[in-house]
Amino acid sequence: xxxxxxxxxxxxxxxxxxxxxxxxxxxxxxxxxxxxxxxxxxxxxxxxxxxxxxxxxxxxxxxxxxxxxxxxxxxxxxxxxxxxxxxxxxxxxxxxxxxxxxxxxxxxxxxxxxxxxxxxxxxxxxxxxxxxxxxxxxxxxxxxxxxxxxxxxxxxxxxxxxxxxxxxxxxxxxxxxxxxxxxxxxxxxxxxxxxxxxxxxxxxxxxxxxxxxxxxxxxxxxxxxxxxxxxxxxxxxxxxxxxxxxxxxxxxxxxxxxxxxxxxxxxxxxxxxxxxxxxxxxxxxxxxxxxxxxxxxxxxxxxxxxxxxxxxxxxxxxxxxxx
Amino acid sequence: xxxxxxxxxxxxxxxxxxxxxxxxxxxxxxxxxxxxxxxxxxxxxxxxxxxxxxxxxxxxxxxxxxxxxxxxxxxxxxxxxxxxxxxxxxxxxxxxxxxxxxxxxxxxxxxxxxxxxxxxxxxxxxxxxxxxxxxxxxxxxxxxxxxxxxxxxxxxxxxxxxxxxxxxxxxxxxxxxxxxxxxxxxxxxxxxxxxxxxxxxxxxxxxxxxxxxxxxxxxxxxxxxxxxxxxxxxxxxxxxxxxxxxxxxxxxxxxxxxxxxxxxxxxxxxxxxxxxxxxxxxxxxxxxxxxxxxxxxxxxxxxxxxxxxxxxxxxxxxxxxxxxxxxxxxxxxxxxxxxxxxxxxxxxxxxxxxxxxxxxxxxxxxxxxxxxxxxxxxxxxxxxxxxxxxxxxxxxxxxxxxxxxxxxxxxxxxxxxxxxxxxxxxxxxxxxxxxxxxxxxxxxxxxxxxxxxxx
Numbered sequence: 001x002x003x004x005x006x007x008x009x010x011x012x013x014x015x016x017x018x019x020x021x022x023x024x025x026x027x028x029x030x031x032x033x034x035x036x037x038x039x040x041x042x043x044x045x046x047x048x049x050x051x052x053x054x055x056x057x058x059x060x061x062x063x064x065x066x067x068x069x070x071x072x073x074x075x076x077x078x079x080x081x082x083x084x085x086x087x088x089x090x091x092x093x094x095x096x097x098x099x100x101x102x103x104x105x106x107x108x109x110x111x112x113x114x115x116x117x118x119x120x121x122x123x124x125x126x127x128x129x130x131x132x133x134x135x136x137x138x139x140x141x142x143x144x145x146x147x148x149x150x151x152x153x154x155x156x157x158x159x160x161x162x163x164x165x166x167x168x169x170x171x172x173x174x175x176x177x178x179x180x181x182x183x184x185x186x187x188x189x190x191x192x193x194x195x196x197x198x199x200x201x202x203x204x205x206x207x208x209x210x211x212x213x214x215x216x217x218x219x220x221x222x223x224x225x226x227x228x229x230x231x232x233x234x235x236x237x238x239x240x241x242x243x244x245x246x247x248x249x250x251x252x253x254x255x256x257x258x259x260x261x262x263x264x265x266x267x268x269x270x271x272x273x274x275x276x277x278x279x280x281x282x283x284x285x286x287x288x289x290x291x292x293x294x295x296x297x298x299x300x301x302x303x304x305x306x307x308x309x310x311x312x313x314x315x316x317x318x319x320x321x322x323x
Numbered sequence: 324x325x326x327x328x329x330x331x332x333x334x335x336x337x338x339x340x341x342x343x344x345x346x347x348x349x350x351x352x353x354x355x356x357x358x359x360x361x362x363x364x365x366x367x368x369x370x371x372x373x374x375x376x377x378x379x380x381x382x383x384x385x386x387x388x389x390x391x392x393x394x395x396x397x398x399x400x401x402x403x404x405x406x407x408x409x410x411x412x413x414x415x416x417x418x419x420x421x422x423x424x425x426x427x428x429x430x431x432x433x434x435x436x437x438x439x440x441x442x443x444x445x446x447x448x449x450x451x452x453x454x455x456x457x458x459x460x461x462x463x464x465x466x467x468x469x470x471x472x473x474x475x476x477x478x479x480x481x482x483x484x485x486x487x488x489x490x491x492x493x494x495x496x497x498x499x500x501x502x503x504x505x506x507x508x509x510x511x512x513x514x515x516x517x518x519x520x521x522x523x524x525x526x527x528x529x530x531x532x533x534x535x536x537x538x539x540x541x542x543x544x545x546x547x548x549x550x551x552x553x554x555x556x557x558x559x560x561x562x563x564x565x566x567x568x569x570x571x572x573x574x575x576x577x578x579x580x581x582x583x584x585x586x587x588x589x590x591x592x593x594x595x596x597x598x599x600x601x602x603x604x605x606x607x608x609x610x611x612x613x614x615x616x617x618x619x620x621x622x623x624x625x626x627x628x629x630x631x632x633x634x635x636x637x638x639x640x641x642x643x644x645x646x647x648x649x650x651x652x653x654x655x656x657x658x659x660x661x662x663x664x665x666x667x668x669x670x671x672x673x674x675x676x677x678x679x680x681x682x683x684x685x686x687x688x689x690x691x692x693x694x695x696x697x698x699x700x701x702x703x704x705x706x707x708x709x710x711x712x713x714x715x716x717x718x719x720x721x722x723x724x725x726x727x728x729x730x731x732x733x734x735x736x737x738x739x740x741x742x743x744x745x746x747x748x749x750x751x752x753x754x755x756x757x758x759x760x761x762x763x764x765x766x767x768x769x770x771x772x773x774x775x776x777x778x
Contacts, residue, residue, distance in 0.1 A: 011342055017609035018634055022346030027605070029341060029349075046668035049699070057699065059664050126702075127774050209621035213644060227641040235615040235634045235642075 015269075015282055019262035020239045028262075028286050029064050036283040038076045043067040043290070052241075052258055053104050053294035053320035055123040055158075061260075063290035070291045070321035073281060077107040077116045080277050081165040087118075090168070091323060093140035094120070102128045106296070106320040114274045117165065119318075123158040134159060134176065141174060148176035148189040157181040159189075202244045202257070215245050221252045221300045225310030232299060232312070236266050241292075251300030251315055258292035261285045264319055267295050271317045294320040336398035338405065339391075342605040358405045363599030365413040365444075366391050366432070369422030374446050375484040376472065378513050378552045381417065381607070382544045388604050390416050393427040403436045410437055413468070413599055415444035420455075426462050433463040442466035444509075447495030448488065456498050466505045468536075469496055472513075474522035482515050493526075500530040507534045512563070512582070517554045520566035528573045535570060537563065539581035542635040543610050553636055557646045560586045567593060581614065584629040585622060585648040596630040617642040622649035663698040663705070670773035671697070674704065677770050681733075681762055683719075690754045704772050705741075708754075715747035719758075723772060731759045733766035 014027035049057045071091060078087025094103050104121035124132055138146055144167055162175040176189040186198045203212035222228055237256045244255035265285055268278040298315035305311040338356045341349045348360050358364055368390030370381060399405050412432040419425055432441050447469040450456050471492060473479030479489035499506045510523050527535060540552055563579065567590040570577040577593055584594040616631025632643065666674060674697050678684055684694050687708055695707045703722045718741040729737035743751040
């Protein structure tokens with residue numbers, strides 16, 4: 001029955017395509033995907049504006065399937081670390097305090113480690129309650145201990161709290177960072193002590209490539225090698241809105257702002273995230289096509305060069321979105 | 324003619340979904356399906372070959388992929404609009420001349436309205452048979468696109484892994500050259516031949532091809548390049564430029580694909596990365612390499628169709644950032660990144676209340692303007708207006724109070740407006756005059772942009 005041949009052909013696996021290929025969108029347009037357990041929270045049907053990891057708004061991308069909220073990935077990461085109940089409660093408390101779409105979350109991992117941990121970021125933005133402060137969110141993290149007591153007169157534009165599974169079980173105090181947009185600095189806060197941590201700079205992919213290359217060329221953590229740039233900015237992630245370079249003491253970080261869910265799946269594979277989380281994320285990906293995620297990749301010099309590769313050691317990687 | 328309007332389900336042809344074109348052709352739910360996004364449509368079938376080129380693009384699909392059957396192709400003829408815009412149908416897959424039903428495909432292609440060219444992509448080894456060649460031409464083929472990857476017997480045997488292939492290809496080329504059909508050649512640039520591109524031009528020049536194409540190896544199958552078939556663009560460049568110099572001297576039209584345009588110097592007009600819409604089974608597509616250039620957005624060519632380097636190349640050799648020579652843009656001002664964002668339902672309701680408080684809709688209606696969409700643009704809200712029947716569109720931009728330029732300031736907003744077309748200027752001025760004299764008085768303060776704060 002020749003005319004049926006086209007329809008009868010099974011679709012290939014979208015994960016085997018380059019994440020930026022239109023092939024991915026064509027395959028993900030198939031409506032036969034089944035959502036994995038945990039994809040249990042959908043975007044309101046009239047929500048067309050989403051927010052990136054700078055809590056800046058963007059237009060939701062098309063998704064022919066039902067649109068899951070990106071927070072389902074965060075929830076699944078909690079479950080994977082056996083703190084699903086505590087994590088879900090934290091999400092609900094933060095949403096109750098700040099309202100929807102006001103919290104940036106990041107889930108993090110180191111290569112070949114099964115451990116996931118998290119960081120939550122709180123920005124002063126138009127749609128965020130103007131009384132935002134560390135004290136405002138402190139109760140949402142209770143009974144976790146936040147020992148940071150930054151000076152009240154300190155100028156900041158956002159802050160973050162880093163949370164591990166152990167901390168969710170209340171075993172250690174949370175790590176707090178303050179950030180200053182404009183001067184592009186971040187500070188670690190322990191008690192009343194502030195310590196300079198990182199310097200951030202962003203580059204528009206459309207228009208500031210020479211500046212980005214110049215900045216990377218001056219990274220003390222990036223070895224000179226013909227393929228260094230291709231390893232730090234792999235072609236699979238070049239298609240982003242902005243690329244950030246964070247200069248840090250022991251290694252730098254590249255961030256890719258606003259990438260497709262297929263690019264996230266690619267990064268999880270490339271940087272060897274825990275297989276269970278990776279496979280769950282790939283199964284959920286069709287339902288997250290409308291989200292633009294953000295990615296971070298730590299790198300530093302390595303002592304060894306294997307198979308002629310540039311001597312780069314990749315450290316922690318992170319996936320970011322909002323709820 | 325939408326398919327659903329007149330056809331019964333039994334009559335409908337099976338139209339390949341976007342996955343068959345690698346996502347190149349998409350249509351929305353309200354649109355009639357189509358097969359091609361360009362004037363060139365490539366139909367694949369007959370995945371068999373009598374050569375075994377070391378870089379074969381469909382090596383993994385030979386004797387496996389079925390392609391589009393004549394019956395499927397024929398069924399599309401019921402719906403000529405599927406082919407809208409198509410003027411050339413290219414028949415390919417494996418070696419097309421090995422396909423027993425080739426003449427069926429040609430006959431069907433000839434029936435497609437608007438089609439002027441039927442092209443066969445072939446290795447040419449069977450075209451030395453003049454009777455066979457004449458029958459193809461009589462059936463409607465008027466272009467032969469013949470692969471020529473070697474410059475002599477030994478090089479061709481190495482690349483095609485078949486002794487005697489060179490002689491058969493040259494005889495086929497000579498036959499096409501002597502026929503009424505157009506002869507086009509295609510050379511895949513790889514490590515085995517890049518130093519001899521000029522030899523290939525010298526080989527072909529006496530046959531006066533209508534076009535010589537040089538395609539950089541497109542690494543779809545052997546990834547990562549275990550056969551070391553990819554040549555560095557910096558190594559290829561001088562040989563390609565000399566080959567093009569000879570083409571120019573011989574007045575032979577030539578082009579190159581998938582090679583950075585910035586390295587072609589004065590031959591840059593020969594760069595052409597375009598491809599026909601290709602219909603092939605979805606399993607073909609995931610391994611098709613993507614292309615990028617680190618200078619894509621910083622180079623004039625990157626914005627004008629130069630795809631850059633394939634990803635397997637970048638992974639093997641890097642971005643070649645010190646080899647490429649990006650062409651400066653007229654302006655390198657970074658994009659602001661502001662998008663027009665739709666308001667959600669709650670924001671829209673808040674904004675409608677604000678418009679009512681300001682009486683904007685009534686003011687607009689008095690002078691014949693209607694309020695249309697309201698969108699968020701950066702930190703401002705743009706309220707669009709339309710005047711019918713002229714269909715003029717303008718917008719008012721509402722920002723939180725600021726000290727910058729504004730058309731009118733109220734207690735809650737700084738309001739400016741977009742530029743109108745010359746024809747609309749007078750009508751807009753009438754509305755703006757009314758607005759300026761009344762709106763400030765209607766705003767006693769406390770109004771907000773709809774995404775500011777919470778209810």
